[in-house]
Amino acid sequence: MSASSLPQGGLPTATVTGAPLKVETPFRRFVSEFFESKTAVFGLVVFVLAVTIALLAPFIAPQNPYDLAQLDIMDGRLEPGTVGGAGFTYWLGTDDQGRDMLSGIMYGLRISLAVGAGSAIVACLVGASLGLLAAYAGGKTDTVIMRLVDLQLSFPSILAALMILAFLGKGIMNVVLALVIVEWAYYARTVRGTALVERRREYIEAAQCLALPTWRIIFRHLLPNCLPPLIVVGTMQVARAIALEATLSFLGLGVPITEPSLGLLISNGYEYMLSGKYWISFYPGIALLVTIVSINLVGDHLRDVLNPRLKK
């Protein structure tokens, strides 16, 4: 392990010596490298757009799809472009309850993104802390934590999430909790791998010689050096969490039926697909797809930029 870490250690100095006139901070270098890829920038733009739509949904959506009083069942399953009883046009059609699909998607994005980001952040905090602890403490602590991780990763995440939700019951907070339980292991394993390499470095030894408290060594010295892979995994896991939430909602275990997320909207229309009423499932499906792809584009490129081994 220490052998493989040698070329990594040599790399930063090599780049710094080749720096041009402008002072190059690691962040600036990262930004400029990131913007080299057009696809990644495109992904970022789409993602920012999705977040903006989600945040502004209550102000820009033609209807509040979560307010039963604003829905009319007589407007149910209308084709895209029909003018409904309330006087505005359903640009993307309506679902079986007369819910405007455009508004439904805007509000659904809110839930999907919030659940995705929320669970990813919490899972990251939990997973990274445990991973660092395992790497730094070693011995029994390491064994216990890593066997837990193995156990977690050997279980299909959808099955684990289903079991957790069956136990906890429905509700958005329970979905977030289930996703955290399912996902922390990815962070833990990633961080432990990096941290194992880093903790043998001289700067950790130096910190230990200064008799700094353990928590300080872990969080001020070890953690910052483990961040790049964590960011990459985090981005990917947000996309995964969104997909998982959609799956759970599709299976009827996620959000309440009167407050559908994208997965539940797709599920609502699924039975009508063969009857030619494609729009109920189709448009939320596209929204979900675009969101997840945009995050993955950003994540993929982040990995390329942050992983020195992939550089030529």
Place this chain on the structure above:
Amino acid sequence: MKICNRVALLAAVSALAVGLPAAGQAQNITIAVGAQVTSLDPQYHALSPNYAVAEMLFGALTGFDANGRLQPGLAESWKPVAPDTWEFKLRPGVKFHNGNDFTAEDVAFSIARPPTVPNSPSSYAIYTRAVKGVEIVDPLTIRLKTDGPYPLLPTDLGQVAMLDKQTHEGATTEDFNSGKVAIGAGPFRFVSFRSGDRLELERNEDYWGPKPVWKHVSYRIITNNGARMAAMLAGDVDMIDQVPTNDIARLRRESRVKLSEKDGLRIIFLGTDQSRDGESPYLSDNDGKPLPRNPLRDLRVRQALNIAIDRPAIVQRVMEGSALPSAQFLPSGTFGYVPGLEPVRSDVNTAKKLLADAGYPNGFRITLAGPNDRYLNDARILQAVGQMWSRIGVQANVEAMPWTTFAARRTRQEFGAFLSGWGTASAEASSPLRSLTATPSREKGWGGSNGGRYSNPEADAKLEAALSELDDAKRETLLQDATRITMEDVGIMPIHIQKNVWAMKPNLVHDARADELTRAQDVRPAAK
């Protein structure tokens, strides 16, 4: 034109492949059903698909016509000979598939067996429980004693398949499933059974009733709605049951299939919480503060909620027309149906006025709970009701959950109002009256599914009288009275009665049944 040729060619090839002349095809039928046949033991698991199979293989003393009215079966006639004794006259000359005669001994054996069947998931013993004593008068006459007058005995025995004592004494459920003792007196004989896949039957040439049309019946189990529909459209099967509501509109325009429909015996209704007098966590004012009194105890509030429901809209938009708006438990033609008791027209203004009179001019908030995997479109109906109540200011917090979760919560009254359903297999009104709206009482076995713990002594008295009235006409009047009293008091809010829908090839005729059973004896080729 090309397609026509291909179809003709395909038909020719398939006829060759089967090795039968095209005319011979009319002797065979393939039916695909949407629910699992869990056992061939007709006394093991009381479930409608099993019951349908029992009616093809075995038969019972009494039976039900397409409307659910009682009719003779293996018993020709029956009458009460004393207030607590029923006498059944058996049909002479009936033979089991193995040639044994059907006698009173077999009846006594068949009635005694249900409680002894081990591990039954849903026992048939509830249908034989009333029998307290058996007296065999002669080989074709049997008297059954009950604990006091019990007018429902002939109805209950319609669910109990008749077995051959000689063959089935000591036979286990596995023996039935393997086909070893799948021997009855029904119109079809057993050929083979693969659990979860198919049951093959052939005509019983010595059947006592009208000779079955089909030489061979292939009874396939395809539980996936899409797969069953696809099999029908591809012509792999001649008939399917449980046509998904989403496809009905499309199938009506399709020339390759035709539909048969019948108002079913399953009512979908709303119940309200009558168990609490004061505060309830599932009812609050519009600011979320608990209400001091339970508004649902006020008849005017119940009436308002009832009038706010636009039943035709639910039937038309949610059920795609495959339901019947209803104001009582059963469809017309059944025992205890109240003629003239029709659903009220939905009227927002009247409902608002009733709410204002009751002291809730701005409405209130209510938890409306129900299953999402049990009845056709259950979660959609819940949301539609939520919409309609919001029009009169009653804000519903709609909670749809899996049936098992919901059933537990319903028992604990964890709702303001709930959606549920009730299938009346016996097609007479005492069943829903006893289970859904009678004052819950463990010793009487009443109110077992009375989720809201509704209670109305006047209706209870009528029901009590009906349950010991042996005269059919008088009993029907008493049941009608009890139903009318309950509905006028809005004990439950019926929404609709589901229609049972089958799809089949256009050259078939089907007598659609109210009780959802899919039986080969109800299908025949159309007259040419």
